[in-house]
Amino acid sequence: MRSLNVAVLSIATFAAPLAGQTPPQQTLIKAGRLVDGRSQQVLTNVGILVEGERIKAVGPLAQVQGQAPTARVIDLSQMTVLPGLIDAHTHLLLQGDVTSQEYEDQLLKQSIPYRAILAARNARLSLEHGFTAIRDVETEGAMYADVDVKLAVNRGEIPGPRIFASTRAMAPTGMYPIGTPNWEIDLPHGVQTVDGVDNARLAVREQVQHGADWIKYYSDRRYYFTPDSVLRSWVNFTDAEAKAIVDETHRLGRMAAAHAIGSDGIAAALRAGVNSIEHGDGLTDSLMDAMVKNNVYWVPTVSVGVHVMPRGGVWPALVALERRAFGRALRKGVKIAMGTDVGGFPWTESNQAKEFEY
Ligand SMILES: [Zn+2]
Numbered sequence: 097m098r099s100l101n102v103a104v105l106s107i108a109t110f111a112a113p114l115a116g117q118t119p120p121q122q123t124l125i126k127a128g129r130l131v132d133g134r135s136q137q138v139l140t141n142v143g144i145l146v147e148g149e150r151i152k153a154v155g156p157l158a159q160v161q162g163q164a165p166t167a168r169v170i171d172l173s174q175m176t177v178l179p180g181l182i183d184a185h186t187h188l189l190l191q192g193d194v195t196s197q198e199y200e201d202q203l204l205k206q207s208i209p210y211r212a213i214l215a216a217r218n219a220r221l222s223l224e225h226g227f228t229a230i231r232d233v234e235t236e237g238a239m240y241a242d243v244d245v246k247l248a249v250n251r252g253e254i255p256g257p258r259i260f261a262s263t264r265a266m267a268p269t270g271m272y273p274i275g276t277p278n279w280e281i282d283l284p285h286g287v288q289t290v291d292g293v294d295n296a297r298l299a300v301r302e303q304v305q306h307g308a309d310w311i312k313y314y315s316d317r318r319y320y321f322t323p324d325s326v327l328r329s330w331v332n333f334t335d336a337e338a339k340a341i342v343d344e345t346h347r348l349g350r351m352a353a354a355h356a357i358g359s360d361g362i363a364a365a366l367r368a369g370v371n372s373i374e375h376g377d378g379l380t381d382s383l384m385d386a387m388v389k390n391n392v393y394w395v396p397t398v399s400v401g402v403h404v405m406p407r408g409g410v411w412p413a414l415v416a417l418e419r420r421a422f423g424r425a426l427r428k429g430v431k432i433a434m435g436t437d438v439g440g441f442p443w444t445e446s447n448q449a450k451e452f453e454y
Contacts, residue, residue: 120148122167126157127177180228183448185374185395187439188215188245189238194404194441200274203237203284212241218443219245219256225447229258233312233353233374234265236286243307263303264288266313266341271332287314296340304348311345315354316361319410327378327417329358338368359383366392377414379421384428393431396422398454400437
């Protein structure tokens with residue numbers, strides 16, 4: 097983003113401690129250009145007056161400056177200022193899993209407290225990247241630690257974005273790592289294992305009880321191309337199980353996200369009534385039509401696609417597949433949310449805003 101000469105306005109950056117009776121500190125931001133997120137136009141020579149943790153005024157620079165002649169000034173007159181960005185697909189508790197070795201090392205050789213410390217660091221990185229809100233779509237074996245990070249941010253203990261937590265996510269027995277041919281040992285799994293409709297409802301209730309804002313489940317695995325270039329997949333849950341997950345989620349006032357890469361997994365998730373399709377590489381025209389009809393969001397996560405190309409197999413082909421799907425989805429009016437899947441690649445490696453370029 098720096099190369100684009102853009103500054104992202106994160107109020108937390110300017111938050112002054114509210115100490116007793118002293119009036120909140122005033123900060124005047126001189127914005128050369130402002131994208132305010134509301135108007136169609138980019139505004140020029142704008143003043144933004146921040147008082148304590150709140151924006152008090154936005155308008156022509158001279159006018160706003162007149163309201164607060166003694167305010168501390170941050171001069172961004174050579175920059176474009178944006179509101180905080182939203183990353184709708186993150187994993188605070190993961191530090192990259194391009195290889196299965198990287199994934200297993202984290203689940204087997206790092207304690208959840210250690211992983212939570214890194215997650216706190218990641219929350220700060222997200223803010224520094226310009227992202228003031230994230231939807232964190234599961235902890236990959238770190239239980240409910242995302243809710244703890246969220247609590248610490250909300251209580252002002254650590255800097256971080258507004259966090260929507262999904263806690264543990266769900267997959268049926270044997271359909272999510274870590275697996276092993278050694279049946280004598282029980283290894284940790286990256287999800288809550290869920291089998292049967294009663295278990296599905298119980299799992300949703302447990303996760304909501306422990307602070308889940310969203311419920312995430314894995315709709316598919318084992319991706320493959322058919323000769324007509326459609327990306328297919330094996331579906332994880334029976335329709336009855338997936339519908340139980342989504343129905344219970346909605347009953348408890350939450351929304352459901354499905355990891356769905358192949359067309360079979362996407363179709364199954366749409367039958368279950370999910371609110372968002374994560375990745376969605378194998379979207380076909382008829383699936384897009386169903387998404388428009390049912391108001392389902394697509395979160396393409398191109399960034400992770402680029403990072404996991406070294407895996408080989410079907411992965412290198414998926415970025416080009418998504419590029420074609422993206423154009424068709426735009427024309428059809430599919431609602432698209434920006435999400436990166438950061439955590440699937442290291443938080444320290446690139447700014448999530450790279451996703452906009454992709
Ligand atoms: Zn993900």
